[in-house]
Amino acid sequence: MAKITKINDDGTTTPSNDQPTFTPNPESASKAKMFRVISIILWAIAIGIEIYAILLLRKPPINMTWMIVFIVAMLILVVVANILWKKANRLDPASEKNKTKFFIQNQLGLIISVIAFLPLVVLILTNKDLDKKQKGILGAIAGAALLIAGFTGTEFNPVSQEQYAEQTQQVQDLTGGNNVYWTKSGKSYHLYSDCGYINSKRTNEIFEGTVANARELKNITDICDRCQNKAKKAKALELDTSTEDEAAE
16 A cells, blocks of 8 residues: 555645635745745846846847846746646635636736736837847747746646635545545545555555645645545445444434
């Protein structure tokens, strides 16, 4: 049997108006805040470099080497900031109740990426002091940087407080507990550590934690169908047994 590594609890659910809600614990909220502060600082530095690069584009002769260095530096800063921002959103997600805030919080990395690189791309391609070769080189590098940054900044499957609460409630309803199991290469979280999909000779380590942990660490959002069916059958059998006992009394 594979070793089981337990992950510290990442959140709790509490009833409110008959609807489950998710609240990150203080440690997760603090870590999310730290990631967001770092992201904002890195984005600000990147935009500062962008402004300086734009000023240089207006003052010929234009140093190609320095322009490439600036673009690469901006890309590194933005990509790191995007990754940290998405990690923060998984630790402390937004609510879907405010659609605008939910969109901006989850796609802020994409928005900043466009702000950081699109003006630079346009100014490079329209700059009269650059020849066609220079425009081609700088334009291609800046354009590639825009695409890379935009991709890393886009949250294709954003998480919400409601989703965490719903999935956690589902686990509680099926098992009576909060914890699930997953592996490093898995795409689903499991209700049972002995599930054949994760507990095999090829498995070296199984992680145990909450639904929020699985999302934060591996971006896993789906429950194992086999575990779900097994839990439903166990609940049904438990209900039948309880009904029979009541009838016997």
